Amino acid sequence: MVKQRVQIFGVHAILIAYSALALGPILLVVMNSFKTRNAIFGAPLAPPTSATFSLIGYMKVFNASHIGTYFMNSLIVTVVSMALVLLFGAMAAWALTEYRFRGSTALALFLSIGIMVPIRLGSVAILTMMREAHLNDTLTALILVYIAQGLPLSIFILSEFIQQIPKDLRDAARCDGVPETRIFFEVIAPLLRPAIATVAVFTIVPIWNDLWFPLILTSSDTTHTITLGVQQFLGQYITDWNAVLAALSMAILPVVAIYVIFSRQLISGLTAGAVK
Amino acid sequence: MAEPISQVVAAMPRARFVALMALFLGPAVAVYTLFSIYPLIATMGLSTYTTDNAGAYSFVGLSNFVTLLTDSLWSKPFWNAAKNNLIFFAVHMAVQNPIGIVLAGLLSLPGLKLKGLYRTIIFLPTMLSVVIVGFSWNLILSPLWGVAEGALKAVGLGSLFAPWLGLPSTALVTLALISVWQFVGIPLMLIYAALLNIPDELVDAARVDGLGHLRIFLHIKLPLVLPTIGLISVLTFVGNFNAFDLIYSVKGALAGPNFASDILGTFFYRTFFGNQLQLGNPTMGAAVATVMFFIILVGVCLYLFIVQRRLRRYSF
Numbered sequence: 193m194v195k196q197r198v199q200i201f202g203v204h205a206i207l208i209a210y211s212a213l214a215l216g217p218i219l220l221v222v223m224n225s226f227k228t229r230n231a232i233f234g235a236p237l238a239p240p241t242s243a244t245f246s247l248i249g250y251m252k253v254f255n256a257s258h259i260g261t262y263f264m265n266s267l268i269v270t271v272v273s274m275a276l277v278l279l280f281g282a283m284a285a286w287a288l289t290e291y292r293f294r295g296s297t298a299l300a301l302f303l304s305i306g307i308m309v310p311i312r313l314g315s316v317a318i319l320t321m322m323r324e325a326h327l328n329d330t331l332t333a334l335i336l337v338y339i340a341q342g343l344p345l346s347i348f349i350l351s352e353f354i355q356q357i358p359k360d361l362r363d364a365a366r367c368d369g370v371p372e373t374r375i376f377f378e379v380i381a382p383l384l385r386p387a388i389a390t391v392a393v394f395t396i397v398p399i400w401n402d403l404w405f406p407l408i409l410t411s412s413d414t415t416h417t418i419t420l421g422v423q424q425f426l427g428q429y430i431t432d433w434n435a436v437l438a439a440l441s442m443a444i445l446p447v448v449a450i451y452v453i454f455s456r457q458l459i460s461g462l463t464a465g466a467v468k
Numbered sequence: 469m470a471e472p473i474s475q476v477v478a479a480m481p482r483a484r485f486v487a488l489m490a491l492f493l494g495p496a497v498a499v500y501t502l503f504s505i506y507p508l509i510a511t512m513g514l515s516t517y518t519t520d521n522a523g524a525y526s527f528v529g530l531s532n533f534v535t536l537l538t539d540s541l542w543s544k545p546f547w548n549a550a551k552n553n554l555i556f557f558a559v560h561m562a563v564q565n566p567i568g569i570v571l572a573g574l575l576s577l578p579g580l581k582l583k584g585l586y587r588t589i590i591f592l593p594t595m596l597s598v599v600i601v602g603f604s605w606n607l608i609l610s611p612l613w614g615v616a617e618g619a620l621k622a623v624g625l626g627s628l629f630a631p632w633l634g635l636p637s638t639a640l641v642t643l644a645l646i647s648v649w650q651f652v653g654i655p656l657m658l659i660y661a662a663l664l665n666i667p668d669e670l671v672d673a674a675r676v677d678g679l680g681h682l683r684i685f686l687h688i689k690l691p692l693v694l695p696t697i698g699l700i701s702v703l704t705f706v707g708n709f710n711a712f713d714l715i716y717s718v719k720g721a722l723a724g725p726n727f728a729s730d731i732l733g734t735f736f737y738r739t740f741f742g743n744q745l746q747l748g749n750p751t752m753g754a755a756v757a758t759v760m761f762f763i764i765l766v767g768v769c770l771y772l773f774i775v776q777r778r779l780r781r782y783s784f
Contacts, residue, residue, distance in 0.1 A: 199681070203574050204582075210571060211589040213649070218592065220615065221604045236615045280496040287492035291477060293485070299493070306504050308702075308768045310710040312733075313757040314507025316514055316740055316750050321507065340503035343496050366476040372488055401597035403713040408741070423599045423717050436607070443600045451595045455588045459657070 218444060225249055225437035232433055249438030253425070256435070258413050259442065262421030266400060269334050269417060274396050276335070277342040281391070282384055284343070285350035286376050290362070306344030311337065312404055319408055333409045334417070338402075342395035349394065353387040354380065389457040400447070418443060508761070515754035525751075532755035546756070548727055549735035550763075552640055556731055557708040559644035560651075565700060567648070568655025573685050575656075576663040587660075594653035598713035605646045606718050609633050633718065636728035643729050647714055651707075655700045662696040663689055702771035709764055712737060732760050 223239055224232045231244035238244070253259055288300050311318075318337060322328040327336075357380065365375045406420035416424070422443045429435045451458065477485070515532055517525045536542045571590060575583050593601060609616045609632055617629040632642040666689055674684050712733030715723050721743045723730035738746070740753025 200580075203577060203580065207571070207574055207582075207586045210567075211586055214590050214593055217604050217608055217649075218596075220608065233613065236613060236618070276495075276499075280499065283492040284496035287489055291485075291489065293489060299497070302505075303496070303500060306500065308706055309508065309761065309764065310706065311504045311507070312710055312712075313761045313764075314504065314511045316754045316757060317507035317510035318503065320510075320514075320750075321503075336499065336503050339499050343500045344504075347496065372477070372480075373491070376492070397595055401599075401713075403597070403599055403717065407716075419597045419599050422597075426599075426603050426717075427720075433607075433613075436603070440600055440604055444596060447595055447597075448592065451592060452588070455591075456584070459584075459587055459591065 218448070221437055222441045222444060225434075225441040229434055232437070246434070247438075249432075249434030249436075250442070252429070252432065252435040253439045253442060256429070257421060257425045257439075258416070259418070259421065259425075259439075261414060262416050262418040263446075265331060265415060266418040269331050269338065270396060270400050273335050273338040273342060273399050274392070276339050277346050277395055278388065278391060280339065281343050281346035282350050282354075282381060283376065285347045285354055286380060288347070289351050289354045303347055304344055306341070307348060311341045315404070315408055322409060328409060329411050329415050331415060334405055334415075337405055337409070338399045342391075342399065345394050346391045349390050350384060350387055353384055357383055389454070389460070393458050511754045512758050512761070514751055515758045518751050519749075532752055533759070536752065536755050536759065542752070545727060545730065545735060546759075549730045549732050552729065553709055553711075553731040555640055556644045556647075556711065557705060559641055560648055560704050560708055561701065563645065564648040564652050565655050565697065565704065568652050568700070569659055569690075569697070571652070571656050572659035572663055573689070575660055576689075577681060587657075590656060591653035593650045596650070598647075598650065599717040601650045602643075602646065602714045602718040605649075606633060609642070634725060636725045639719070639725060639729045643714060643718060646718075647711070654703070655697075658696050658700055659693055662693040666692050698771060698775040701775070702768060705767040705771075706764055709760060709767070732756070732763075736760060 220236065224236060226240040226246065227244045228246040228248070231238070231240070231246075235244075240246075284303065288296060288303075319328065322333045327333040361379055361383075362375050365379050370379075401419055402417075403419050403423060406415075406417045410416055410420065413421075422439050425439050426436055429439075480488075516527060516529055518528045518532065519525055536546055574580070575586060607613055607615075611617065611629075611631050617626065620626050620629050630638065632638040670688060670692075671684060674688050679687070709732060711731060715729050715731055715734050716737065719729050719734075721734060721738050721741075722745070723734040736753060736756045739756050740748055740750060742748030
């Protein structure tokens with residue numbers, strides 16, 4: 193009994209130590225972003241008190257950068273890409289799992305190339321294409337690339353989900369003479385809601401956090417995403433610790449808030465998707 | 469597929485079936501082909517061309533690759549980046565995956581309390597942007613702020629502190645460890661899920677035989693999750709040989725000090741876009757991307773044909 197107690201204590205000690213290592217740096221940055229410059233350097237590990245509290249960093253970020261625009265751009269790009277990845281991905285996954293036709297296996301293989309081969313390696317040609325189509329420096333260019341990037345894995349994940357839906361459901365609908373398109377949109381699509389979390393972890397988070405494509409495809413302030421905008425702001429204000437810490441926190445906090453709200457769904461989606 | 473497709477579908481006129489498939493598959497196939505597959509092929513094609521000062525393209529066969537691998541102006545930075553990338557990958561394999569396995573093993577212990585909280589916290593850094601993570605660690609490890617130094621002093625190891633990110637000998641490994649810190653959540657979650665998937669009867673049988681948790685983990689659970697570890701290794705390989713964001717945001721395009729942290733992603737970016745030292749060169753950039761494509765292809769094929777095939781026998 194004693195040995196078991198000691199074992200459990202040891203397990204918790206390791207997990208608490210690792211949790212501290214994972215959370216510590218994030219807390220440190222967020223905490224210090226609310227402090228005066230002197231307090232940041234004088235006592236980095238102390239939480240802000242009424243004497244050391246300051247929002248000067250946040251004011252600078254708002255005044256000196258287009259953080260609102262960047263945030264909106266990221267939101268537009270991510271939401272539109274996510275909606276279209278889910279729609280196109282679910283339709284393709286449905287067609288590939290439900291119907292058999294000549295070449296369907298080859299098509300499934302073709303669509304899965306992108307799971308392993310990063311689209312980044314085609315950047316030289318993507319930039320040329322976007323320039324020729326006069327799409328460079330637009331959010332549309334980013335959205336098109338992100339849909340292409342997100343589709344292969346989401347088709348794979350959604351196919352796994354679709355295979356688990358009982359066959360009787362669609363066959364019952366078919367007996368009633370419901371057309372195939374309505375079977376998909378009205379019977380199958382609503383059942384795919386649990387899959388959204390899994391697709392989100394694997395395709396949406398990389399889109400929100402991506403630096404590469406905004407860096408090569410967008411060149412003006414009006415089209416920068418939050419990741420690129422913050423990266424450039426940080427490079428410019430590297431010596432202004434208040435501003436840097438505030439910019440970092442403003443990039444961290446929305447993600448953490450959404451993550452905490454949805455962490456149960458996200459993690460169960462992640463583990464469910466991984467089992468396959 | 470074992471079951472026949474429903475008769476309604478089978479009885480559908482051929483033209484209608486084709487139209488239906490075009491409707492369902494058309495958008496995905498079109499966007500994916502146009503913006504993913506075509507650019508990859510076009511980039512490979514472009515790597516066999518060169519541009520003159522006027523911007524006119526001319527076909528040169530494989531000479532870009534010969535230049536890249538033999539002309540010391542190109543081959544030195546290329547091999548440096550390739551070697552650094554291999555070190556970057558080795559650190560991930562040696563540190564990230566074992567930590568992920570240990571943490572997953574601990575989290576999957578039956579009856580462990582607070583496991584949801586631990587999982588949520590440990591996975592949190594994975595959700596953040598690499599840019600944010602890189603900059604945060606840049607500040608924490610900075611001698612100016614002294615947080616890392618103070619923390620080491622507190623445990624009596626103050627003399628070990630050095631500006632790790634600034635020294636040519638330690639910058640690369642430090643960056644790799646920052647990346648490990650961020651992405652340890654992925655092997656953790658995948659292995660955790662695989663461990664949960666192991667049938668209870670197997671574990672119970674071992675427990676009845678008197679095996680402790682550690683031996684059950686090492687002798688029963690670990691061999692059963694080997695396919696997942698194989699999958700994680702190939703995901704790590706692809707991710708690492710395509711990495712760019714972290715080095716670029718902490719060290720800039722020049723991947724300093726003195727290219728000590730240069731990897732293929734940053735080398736590709738410099739070649740393609742140019743920087744303070746050289747003009748951008750799209751055709752040489754395409755050649756670098758093509759070489760990176762083949763490196764990733766070799767890694768994935770090794771996984772598919774060797775690791776995956778051998779490990780299949782253990783899957784359940």
